[in-house]
Amino acid sequence: MSNTKNAKKPKAMDLNLWEGDNVIMSKALTTGIHRLDLNGKRIAALAMSQIKQEKAAEMVDQSYCVEISASNYAKIFNLKKSDVYLSMQRGVRDLMKSYVRLNLKETDAKFDKVEIPWVQMVGYAKKEGKVRVEFNRLLTPHITRFINQENGGYALYKIEQAGKLKSVYAWRLFEMLSQYRDTGWMTISVDELHRVLDPAHSMRENFGKFRLYCLAPAVLELKEKSKLLVSMEYEQTGRKVTRVKFTFKDDPDYVKEVKAQQEATSEQKTNATHAELDYASQLAESREDTARIAKMLEVQKQLAARNNIDYDSANDSIHQPRGFEDFPFDDNNDTPEQRLEKMRQHFNQPVIGSRA
DSSP, X not given: OOOOSSSOOOOSSOGGGSOSOEEEEEHHHHSSBOOOOHHHHHHHHHHHHTSOGXXXXXXXXXXXXXXXEHHHHHHHHTOOHHHHHHHHHHHHHHHHHOEEEEEOTTSSOSSSEEEEESEEEEEEETTTTEEEXXXXXXXXXXXXXXXXXXXXXXXXXXXXXXXXXXXHXXXXXXXXXXXXXXXXXXXXXXXXXXXXXXXXXXXXXXXHHHIIIIIHHHHHHHHHHSOEEEEEEEEEETTEEEEEEEEEEEOHHHHHHHHHHHHHHHHHHHHHHHHHHHHHHHHHHHHHHHHHHHHHHHXXXXXXXXXXXXXXXXXXXXXXXXXXXXXXXXXXXXXHHHHHHHHHHXXXXXXXXXXX
16 A cells, blocks of 8 residues: 655755756745846856855854856857856856845844845956855855844755846746745735736736736746746736735656656666676675685695795696606696695695695
8 A cells, every 4th residue: 555645755856867966045035135146146156056054053244255267158058159257247247236125024133124235245357267256144044055044044046047047027926936946836916026027017017018028038048948837826816916926846748857867877877786796796605715825836836845846937737757757637627626635635745725
C-alpha cells in the first residue's frame, strides 16, 4: 500500500532542474522599487549568486565584495564576446547610480520607507576581463539567508533560469513569483503590481494596456526562456480590475526532458564508477600476484644456493640440476607453485611464500 498522504508534494519551481548558483533576495528587496535596466539587473543578480552563504552570519554587518568575470557573464546571459564588456560596464554604471526603495510598513522599522544605494564601490579590470562590485553593507541582510523570517522571508532562484530573459518586466515578475515556489500561486493588488513592475504611466491608467504590453509579454517570455508556465486570473471591484492571481509551475515537458537527461547522466556516472572499481580491483590483484611471484622467485634462489642447484638468473627459473636427473622438474609445464612444492618435498623443508 502506497503512502500517498505522506508523499512529498513537488514544488511549483524545482531548483534541481537548473544548474549553477542560487540568487537569494529578501522579500522586501524583491518587491522594492529597483529601477534597474536589463544590464544593471544582470550585474546585480549575477553578483548576488556568487555570495558565499555559509559566511553570511559572520558578515551581517559588513559589505560583500564580488568579482564578475566576462566569460561567466557571457555564458549565463548568452551574449557575444564582442558585446560582453560593454554590457557589464553599462550594468555596473546603472547599479552605481541606482538605489533600492524598500517598503518596511510591516516591520518594526522606524521609518515606513527607506532608500539604500545598491553599491559602495565598483572596480574595472578590462585587461583581466572582470569587474568588482561591493554591495552596500545595509543590503547584506537582504541578499543572504541571514535575515529575519518574521519580516517576510526570501526569494530563491537559479541564475541560469533567469539568465536568458530580455525584459526587465519578465525578470521582476519572475523574482516576485519565486517567493512562492513552494505553493505555485500568489495574489497581488494591481496597485502593488504597478509598484513592483514599475511600468510606464500610460499603462497604470489603463489596465487593458498594462495587460497587453507588460503582463502578457512577460508571461510569454517566462514560458519560452525560463520554462515556467504562468496563468492569470483577475478580480474586479465593480468594473475595475483590482487584483491579479498568478498560478504557475514548471513546464511539464521541460521537467520530463531534464529528468531524462539527469537519469542518463547518473547512469553514465554509475557505469564509470563501476568500471573504475573493477580496474582498481584488477590492478590490486595484479600487484599482489607480482609481489607473491617475486617472493617465490627469491625463495627459489635461496633454496637453489642452499642445495647447490644451478639457477638461471636471466630467466628466473630453476633448471634440472646436473647429477640430479631424477629430480621431478618439468621445465615446460610446471608453474612456480608446482616447482616450489616439488622442491619442498624433495628437500623435506618448508617453502616460504607458497599458497596454502
